[in-house]
Amino acid sequence: MTGRALRGGGPGLVVDARGLVLRLVPYRESDRIVQLFTDAVGRVSALARGGRRSSRRFGGALQPFVLVRARLRQRPRLDLAELIAAEPLRSFERLAGEPRALGRAGYLCELVQVLTREHDPLPGVLELLCGGLELLGDPAADAGALLRGFEVALLDAVGIWPDHRRCARCGRTIDPGRPIGCRDDVDGVLCAECGGEPLPAALWRRLLPRPLPEVAADPLAEDAARLIGRRTLARIRTLAPQRLRSVAFLQQLGEAL
């Protein structure tokens, strides 16, 4: 079932999906508007009737950072879907142990909010997000490397990250055994023949989307994090020029992204 089907499939269409609660907004006396990122329909906003009161219907499902099994219904003539039921599957409670972990988790969720379109099911993004939240609660994971790795993987998933396996100028496959180049005015990397400022192969690998556990187990030096961050953040700003709330939150805790 695709997101297009939920929106265009007509009133009364019901979809079952797994999704992570991104945001909750109180609505009227006892309702809530819930924003979820789901595997079946991508990012979706839905009205949860009685969501502020009904513990029987939604239990502990309606809170940020909770993975739920959701039943959604398209409402006639309205953009907002209805959340008929939600059962909590998993809460990332280890995030609560450290405010910075919570802030970083907020950043991952906010990136998914601003970089994805509603009703656009993006394969792998829910797993990416849940994997990121899981690792943020793990004290052994390198948080800086994880955030950069998540940015790269998400930008790649939404289709706005250049293919760093190929030269941005001539299209040749990059050979990590030979010099790799980069230039500020070139989107991507350059092969040995096309030149550019030398880019270490270890850093080049960081520009490729990789599994998050692998990324988080490989600590990232501050200057390398800055270099990758310059590239990822420039792209994020093109889609989300506003200052992200989670970034301001982290700044209060002395962490700059």
Added chain:
Amino acid sequence: MAVDPLRELCDLLARLPGVGERTAQRLAYHVVRQSPDYARALAQALLGVVDGVRTCSRCQALTAVEPCAICGDPQRERGVVCVVANPQDIASIEATGEYRGLYHVLHGVLSPLEGIGPEEIRARQLIARLPGEPPVREVIVATPASVEGEATALYLAGLIRPLGIAVTRIAFGIPMGGEIEYADKLTLARALGGRRPI
């Protein structure tokens, strides 16, 4: 161009949380249909709230008098402070009749997605009042049972424990009358985690 007062009222009502344009319109027409005395009393009450209600300098609750009725009550136990996220939580705890200590209102919980950081919650004011006379010996954290509520509780505990003050957290789990069969797994897991000897 002259301002349409009815339109202006609709616009202002629509800015209230949970009120959409249609509800705002319905409320506005309701006010117009009532006697003028009702509208005047409503306007007066709104002004009264704006001019008369402030936060208590001690507990940060909303109050028309300084200090608030609870902080000013000599019968309250002054060595215990219950920390809540919102002013309205006080009424819920008071309704139990089980608590006789003081309160502290944070006006939110840590929430990166809502942009509420440590500077926005009133934790600084809490820390400042703890060594008072008599000094506080226990802080009960009654923030919501969510990841954000829990993070706030742990953040406060990290600030308070070094002062030699006990920090406790309200219990979470199966509600009164609730059946285990129908409890969701997160609630049940938390109830099991917080079990106590009987």
